[in-house]
Amino acid sequence: MLIRSLLHRAIHDGTMLLRNHQKCSTVWRETRHCSALVYREHSHNIDTVRMEQLLLPPVADRSVRVHMLAAPVNPADMNMIQGSYPILCPLPAVGGNEGVGEVIEVGSDVTSLRPGDWVVPIDAGFGTWRTGAVCEEDEIISVPKDVSLLGAATIFVNPCTAYRMLHDFQTLSPGCTVIQNASNSAVGQAVIQIAAALGLKTINIIRDRPNCAELIDELQSLGADYVVTEEEVMSTGLHRVFEEVPKPKLGLNCVGGLSGGLVFSNLDYGGTMVTYGGMAKRPLQIPKSFIFHNVTLTGFWLTQWKRKHREVQLKAMLNAVCDLMRDGQLSAPHCIQTPFHQYTHALQATVQSHSRKHVLIM
Amino acid sequence: MLIRSLLHRAIHDGTMLLRNHQKCSTVWRETRHCSALVYREHSHNIDTVRMEQLLLPPVADRSVRVHMLAAPVNPADMNMIQGSYPILCPLPAVGGNEGVGEVIEVGSDVTSLRPGDWVVPIDAGFGTWRTGAVCEEDEIISVPKDVSLLGAATIFVNPCTAYRMLHDFQTLSPGCTVIQNASNSAVGQAVIQIAAALGLKTINIIRDRPNCAELIDELQSLGADYVVTEEEVMSTGLHRVFEEVPKPKLGLNCVGGLSGGLVFSNLDYGGTMVTYGGMAKRPLQIPKSFIFHNVTLTGFWLTQWKRKHREVQLKAMLNAVCDLMRDGQLSAPHCIQTPFHQYTHALQATVQSHSRKHVLIM
Numbered sequence: 001m002l003i004r005s006l007l008h009r010a011i012h013d014g015t016m017l018l019r020n021h022q023k024c025s026t027v028w029r030e031t032r033h034c035s036a037l038v039y040r041e042h043s044h045n046i047d048t049v050r051m052e053q054l055l056l057p058p059v060a061d062r063s064v065r066v067h068m069l070a071a072p073v074n075p076a077d078m079n080m081i082q083g084s085y086p087i088l089c090p091l092p093a094v095g096g097n098e099g100v101g102e103v104i105e106v107g108s109d110v111t112s113l114r115p116g117d118w119v120v121p122i123d124a125g126f127g128t129w130r131t132g133a134v135c136e137e138d139e140i141i142s143v144p145k146d147v148s149l150l151g152a153a154t155i156f157v158n159p160c161t162a163y164r165m166l167h168d169f170q171t172l173s174p175g176c177t178v179i180q181n182a183s184n185s186a187v188g189q190a191v192i193q194i195a196a197a198l199g200l201k202t203i204n205i206i207r208d209r210p211n212c213a214e215l216i217d218e219l220q221s222l223g224a225d226y227v228v229t230e231e232e233v234m235s236t237g238l239h240r241v242f243e244e245v246p247k248p249k250l251g252l253n254c255v256g257g258l259s260g261g262l263v264f265s266n267l268d269y270g271g272t273m274v275t276y277g278g279m280a281k282r283p284l285q286i287p288k289s290f291i292f293h294n295v296t297l298t299g300f301w302l303t304q305w306k307r308k309h310r311e312v313q314l315k316a317m318l319n320a321v322c323d324l325m326r327d328g329q330l331s332a333p334h335c336i337q338t339p340f341h342q343y344t345h346a347l348q349a350t351v352q353s354h355s356r357k358h359v360l361i362m
Numbered sequence: 363m364l365i366r367s368l369l370h371r372a373i374h375d376g377t378m379l380l381r382n383h384q385k386c387s388t389v390w391r392e393t394r395h396c397s398a399l400v401y402r403e404h405s406h407n408i409d410t411v412r413m414e415q416l417l418l419p420p421v422a423d424r425s426v427r428v429h430m431l432a433a434p435v436n437p438a439d440m441n442m443i444q445g446s447y448p449i450l451c452p453l454p455a456v457g458g459n460e461g462v463g464e465v466i467e468v469g470s471d472v473t474s475l476r477p478g479d480w481v482v483p484i485d486a487g488f489g490t491w492r493t494g495a496v497c498e499e500d501e502i503i504s505v506p507k508d509v510s511l512l513g514a515a516t517i518f519v520n521p522c523t524a525y526r527m528l529h530d531f532q533t534l535s536p537g538c539t540v541i542q543n544a545s546n547s548a549v550g551q552a553v554i555q556i557a558a559a560l561g562l563k564t565i566n567i568i569r570d571r572p573n574c575a576e577l578i579d580e581l582q583s584l585g586a587d588y589v590v591t592e593e594e595v596m597s598t599g600l601h602r603v604f605e606e607v608p609k610p611k612l613g614l615n616c617v618g619g620l621s622g623g624l625v626f627s628n629l630d631y632g633g634t635m636v637t638y639g640g641m642a643k644r645p646l647q648i649p650k651s652f653i654f655h656n657v658t659l660t661g662f663w664l665t666q667w668k669r670k671h672r673e674v675q676l677k678a679m680l681n682a683v684c685d686l687m688r689d690g691q692l693s694a695p696h697c698i699q700t701p702f703h704q705y706t707h708a709l710q711a712t713v714q715s716h717s718r719k720h721v722l723i724m
Contacts, residue, residue, distance in 0.1 A: 086654040256650055278650025285647055288618055288640030291661035292448040299653035 071099025094127025433461025456489025536561025
């Protein structure tokens with residue numbers, strides 16, 4: 001699936017692309033230039049991604065000029081650069097799909113936004129790793145400015161994925177249980193917090209690791225009720241947990257393979273397992289018994305949801321997640337803030353390990 | 363899960379169990395005896411199943427005496443005898459879960475049935491391999507007598523499974539496509555016919571076999587639009603088919619393993635795969651891509667559906683399936699009629715191969 005990127009459109013609209021590697025200009029407000037992280041081919045070599053100077057088009061009647069403030073580096077961004085994501089931008093493209101910017105200038109027909117507003121792009125493919133952008137009004141949506149910058153920059157992929165999965169697949173009332181793997185991921189952390197705010201109990205599966213006790217403390221401080229390693233679930237099961245809480249009606253699987261099976265096999269009769277990632281790169285193995293356990297398996301991809309739910313539902317979701325942030329019930333993920341020009345380090349770290357999320361600060 | 367069988371209840375109610383191996387009596391109408399195929403332990407050895415004479419209880423106010431006419435031998439019946447089915451009868455038990463009988467006598471408070479009616483048991487565990495039974499009115503439901511005996515005897519498991527799967531998981535309008543494996547099974551044949559009656563197109567996957575052309579002809583004569591072997595799907599795909607019909611919104615999987623994957627991977631975006639069997643005894647492998655294809659996987663087990671949908675919906679389904687039979691749109695599966703006392707042959711054949719269905723004629 002190909003999507004048109006802002007850069008692609010800039011090129012096709014006849015605006016000039018400057019290829020010199022200048023450092024991000026601090027006088028961007030006065031110029032029509034921006035710095036952007038551009039890739040011209042799909043490759044696993046991150047040197048493919050280089051900072052370039054782009055010339056932005058003038059603001060038209062229905063368009064908006066934005067100064068990007070902060071943009072995370074997500075694994076999916078790297079998959080897009082590598083060419084292995086289900087949606088790809090036409091090349092050359094600017095990397096990054098998520099981030100927050102400030103509105104600088106609006107066209108005469110723009111009604112929903114004003115200079116000074118914070119905005120986030122609605123769809124994947126925006127190319128958020130840039131200092132500035134000119135886009136159509138309907139490509140972005142405002143977020144309240146009373147959430148943190150990191151919160152706003154990372155609100156629209158992971159917390160919203162967690163929010164939707166907790167709301168759309170099972171009717172869960174306080175006291176119900178949710179089980180998940182990849183519990184330390186950004187989505188996993190958001191699941192823990194949003195579930196706690198909803199009065200739900202969470203069983204959080206993690207991979208065994210050297211700093212396990214520390215991680216368990218950290219997730220519990222977010223509101224996790226149970227944190228268990230894959231090895232514990234495999235060896236002793238969750239019988240003790242199920243003496244205290246009901247079996248989960250909802251399972252969230254970001255790993256696949258064996259770990260997905262642990263989520264699946266501990267679901268309650270009639271439960272649903274939602275798969276939103278495949279970190280293990282191994283297929284999920286579904287035993288025949290799922291016929292009799294009346295379990296449903298489904299996938300969730302927020303990008304697709306957003307395409308179908310514009311306007312009211314999109315805004316309602318953003319407001320609900322911002323409310324949780326404002327109330328202190330949902331914190332931004334633990335991030336490493338990286339100055340924009342040090343992007344190489346952020347990209348490398350994202351590709352190489354399951355490190356903390358890097359957020360580029362423009 | 364344990365279910366109370368009629369035999370179990372008979373024993374607990376104090377009625378006598380005669381263990382001599384008498385041939386089925388032709389004077390059953392005058393006696394309170396019946397012949398039944400009883401198993402006293404779970405075993406893969408079919409000699410465990412033996413014909414015994416049972417003494418039936420008298421007909422009480424709300425009970426009904428039935429003379430069984432015909433009862434199929436289904437693979438699930440054999441799994442129950444082997445102890446590998448998710449519901450098991452307390453031992454000793456009478457085999458068989460499906461069949462048609464004629465009402466001989468009704469209790470004074472019975473309102474829904476009259477002598478002469480044809481009836482089928484609603485739940486699994488009835489023990490249909492017997493010449494006679496006394497049961498509660500609400501354990502059986504009448505079927506019209508203008509369908510064939512074999513049709514009535516085999517209506518309530520396979521055609522109803524096909525009917526539900528075609529109605530409950532996707533909204534399918536004429537011209538939509540359904541893909542299935544195990545297309546030559548009793549359910550598969552019913553799917554072909556009911557789908558054709560609904561104006562749906564079917565893609566039917568079969569295993570390669572010596573008499574392939576013959577089988578293809580047979581399924582096409584039932585209304586199959588496309589019949590393809592697993593090997594063909596794997597080697598050349600279904601591109602040609604999809605030049606003529608849309609990709610399927612609904613996939614039906616009775617096999618699992620590789621074959622289940624062929625159904626899954628040819629589904630349309632947003633499709634549903636319903637798994638109702640695992641003949642290959644291999645787990646279904648679900649690739650990560652199902653997140654992006656928005657495919658849902660679910661299991662279906664008619665026994666469970668029946669427990670939740672009594673009275674009106676049960677009757678409506680039976681009537682709809684009988685209407686299809688009466689209109690010539692749904693034929694009984696190709697069966698081998700076996701005299702009751704030759705049951706050993708029918709059981710052996712069902713265990714040993716994917717032979718045609720045997721129906722015991724009482």
